[in-house]
Amino acid sequence: MNHRCIQLLLGLCICSLSTQAFAADALKLLYEIREPMSYRDSRGKITGLVVTPVEQAMLAADISYVWIETPFKRQLNVVEANDDAVCAVGMFKNRDRQKYAKFSLAILRDTTRPxxxxxxxxxxxxxxxxxxxxxxxxxxxxxxxxxxxxxxxxxxxxxxxxxxxxxxxxxxxxxxxxxxxxxxxxxxxxxxxxxxxxxxxxxxxxxxxKPLGMPQGPERFLMCSQQVSDELLQRFNKALPK
Structure with a gap:
């Protein structure tokens, strides 16, 4: 095998290792298909009312992330298990969830969808x-x-x-x-x-x-495991679209 082929193979190996490292270090973002909140468009790209502001903030804050489609109940279980740095996207905040999860600032104020x-x-x-x-x-x-x-x-x-x-x-x-x-x-x-x-x-x-006095649509958040650092959440919060 000539010297040029060896260099090419080494380059491919390094690229593969770098990709694996990126995937391992990336913040895992859990979502379920629920239009218009989160879904795949005609090109297969993940989009939606809660997806767009999260992507914008992640990119602005230079946070690597990966989308993982996950059933709703499984999302809650994964966040509570705290085995990894993971966030469920578009969740409501309540007392029970605050016992085990960290929350971002609001990613969506859903006032038009009560x-x-x-x-x-x-x-x-x-x-x-x-x-x-x-x-x-x-x-x-x-x-x-x-x-x-x-x-x-x-x-x-x-x-x-x-x-x-x-x-x-x-x-x-x-x-x-x-x-x-x-x-x-x-x-x-x-x-x-x-x-x-x-x-x-x-x-x-x-x-x-519609009962009388129904509240406006509540705010939605990233609901994150304890392994997500406070520093990362602060960077994300600062980068959220105003």
Missing amino acids: SVMLAHKDFQPDKGMDLLRTLSLPGIKILKKESASYGTVIDDAIERSRITVVGTTAESMNMAKMIAARRADFIFVPEDEALNMIKLIGEDKLYIF
């Missing part, structure tokens, strides 16, 4: 009811993804009302189908997603109910 109740047609509360009174109606059931949060206001109302919670690991569209099949009475979901679900499943099966 949550609503997507309900089956037989669920017909009085339109003058507020959130707590609606949740306190006797005999009703909420379908809720295990470990999901809807922000402090709705989470607290669920806890105070002591409504029957039907747990599931299903994704949002399958949850809507479960409501149409009367497995529970309603789910909480952003209004634009609810409208899309009604379009796909049928106006004869589902509708939107």
